[in-house]
Amino acid sequence: MTAPFRFPRFFVTTPTACPYLPGKTERKVFTELNGQHAHELNDALGRIGFRRSQGVAYRPSCIDCQACISVRVLTGEFQPNTTQRRLIRRHADLEVTACKPWTTQEQYDLLRRYLNARHPGGGMVGMDESDFADMVEQSPVKTYVVEYREPSEGGRPGRLVGACLTDQQADGLSMIYSFFEPEHEGRSGLGTYIILDHIVRAGRAGLPYVYLGYWVEGSKRMAYKTRFRPMERLGPGGWTRFEPEQRELPLGASVSA
Incomplete structure (x- = not known):
């Protein structure tokens, strides 16, 4: 019996200037959404704060800030x-x-x-x-x-x-x-x-x-x-x-x- 989808691999972006708070930097953690179980994975990640952009699910992972709720x-x-x-x-x-x-x-x-x-x-x-x-x-x-x-x-x-x-x-x-x-x-x-x-x-x-x-x-x-x-x-x-x-x-x- 196989799992519905393999545990995804996550990646982290390079810090860049925050578009919302002056003087802050932002960093994101993301993973790809692909394959026949992409919908289920997106649902699961959405419930823990991820957002979708094209074939990627991401959420903020900033080093010194947790302002994004x-x-x-x-x-x-x-x-x-x-x-x-x-x-x-x-x-x-x-x-x-x-x-x-x-x-x-x-x-x-x-x-x-x-x-x-x-x-x-x-x-x-x-x-x-x-x-x-x-x-x-x-x-x-x-x-x-x-x-x-x-x-x-x-x-x-x-x-x-x-x-x-x-x-x-x-x-x-x-x-x-x-x-x-x-x-x-x-x-x-x-x-x-x-x-x-x-x-x-x-x-x-x-x-x-x-x-x-x-x-x-x-x-x-x-x-x-x-x-x-x-x-x-x-x-x-x-x-x-x-x-x-x-x-x-x-x-x-x-x-x-």
């Missing part, structure tokens, strides 16, 4: 607050489709507008069409591109205003990366709405969690994640309830998974 939303207990309910009503007309992980020119053009407006100095701003295709299409697990479109007219699809690369794990949805129209009159709060929609979708599918990646205390880029309660954090003793200090953010605040 894995967080997930409890879908069965989530109740939107007043601001979130208003956003749900505002964007209720959007047509949402879970598509196969194949890229389109429309998706890439939206990503370019998003990166140029929201993250002009970020590490992804130099991503070309080939890089984008690799990010989306090189997935050894169950992955979708969830598209958010304005209402169709005359049988033609409406304008694409948001998208999220999403993995479906055994216990939840893992939001790999979301992007949306950065400057759209009447469509503020799209990034928040995409997360709210994932919470609803996970709940309807009987999945108890939506994984939001890492929350970093002191990083403004990650502050939006505290708006989705109740949530859990991963610590040395496993997953526990998490009640970080919450600061109300404007509806147009940047959101990226």
Whole structure:
């Protein structure tokens, strides 16, 4: 009798400048996801704080810092607050489709507008069409591109205003990366709405969690994640309830998974 998959080999990256905390360096531990049991391995690693990027699962392994905290939303207990309910009503007309992980020119053009407006100095701003295709299409697990479109007219699809690369794990949805129209009159709060929609979708599918990646205390880029309660954090003793200090953010605040 053979094991379902061989114990993976792990590797460590060379330390580089931290993108979230000035003056800090980051280091990651990672392993490859391949073979017929890649999905099971990704599920197991996801439960202990790993994230997926193409055919690799990784998590922070910094020498002198533990600021990156894995967080997930409890879908069965989530109740939107007043601001979130208003956003749900505002964007209720959007047509949402879970598509196969194949890229389109429309998706890439939206990503370019998003990166140029929201993250002009970020590490992804130099991503070309080939890089984008690799990010989306090189997935050894169950992955979708969830598209958010304005209402169709005359049988033609409406304008694409948001998208999220999403993995479906055994216990939840893992939001790999979301992007949306950065400057759209009447469509503020799209990034928040995409997360709210994932919470609803996970709940309807009987999945108890939506994984939001890492929350970093002191990083403004990650502050939006505290708006989705109740949530859990991963610590040395496993997953526990998490009640970080919450600061109300404007509806147009940047959101990226």
